Amino acid sequence: MNPITLEQARTIIAGVINEGRQQGFAPLSVVILDGGGHVKAFEREDGASNLRFEIAHAKAYGALGMGVGSRALMARAEAQPSFIAAVTAAFGGALIPVPGACSSLTRNRRSLAPSE
Numbered sequence: 001m002n003p004i005t006l007e008q009a010r011t012i013i014a015g016v017i018n019e020g021r022q023q024g025f026a027p028l029s030v031v032i033l034d035g036g037g038h039v040k041a042f043e044r045e046d047g048a049s050n051l052r053f054e055i056a057h058a059k060a061y062g063a064l065g066m067g068v069g070s071r072a073l074m075a076r077a078e079a080q081p082s083f084i085a086a087v088t089a090a091f092g093g094a095l096i097p098v099p100g101a102c103s104s105l106t107r108n109r110r111s112l113a114p115s116e
Contacts, residue, residue: 003034003035004032004034004035004040006040006041009032009040009041010041012030012032013030013032013041013042013043016028016030017030017043017045020045026047026048027044027045027046027047027048028044028045028048028052029042029043029044029045029048029052029053029055029056030042030043030056031053031056031057031060032060033057033060033061033064035064037061037064037065039057042056042057055096055100056100057094058093058094058095058096059096059098059100061091061094061095062087062088062091062094062095062096062097065087065091065095066087066095070096070097070098070099070100071099073095073097073098074097074098074099076097077097084097
């Protein structure tokens with residue numbers, strides 16, 4: 001199994017930021033996690049708020065830890081708010097169940113490239 005490389009992480013970040021600009025989004029922050037939930041790369045566009053790292057990280061970390069995308073996490077939070085609250089506490093608050101994290105698989109290892 002090959003973990004995501006720094007070069008791959010940087011390519012993903014560039015693509016996410018480029019897409020955000022094309023879509024007219026507010027300044028983005030993008031964090032790439034490896035399969036173990038560790039930060040591989042992070043970028044915050046000029047003008048993005050100071051809490052964007054924590055938000056992007058919590059979206060990605062929660063989705064990675066639960067093994068689902070952030071849209072599925074949001075649906076689960078709506079259906080089972082007590083469960084998601086308990087999981088968020090177990091994750092030390094590092095779970096934000098709103099859309100913005102998308103998974104990328106690298107040889108059976110999950111990595112997440114969330115955008116905010």
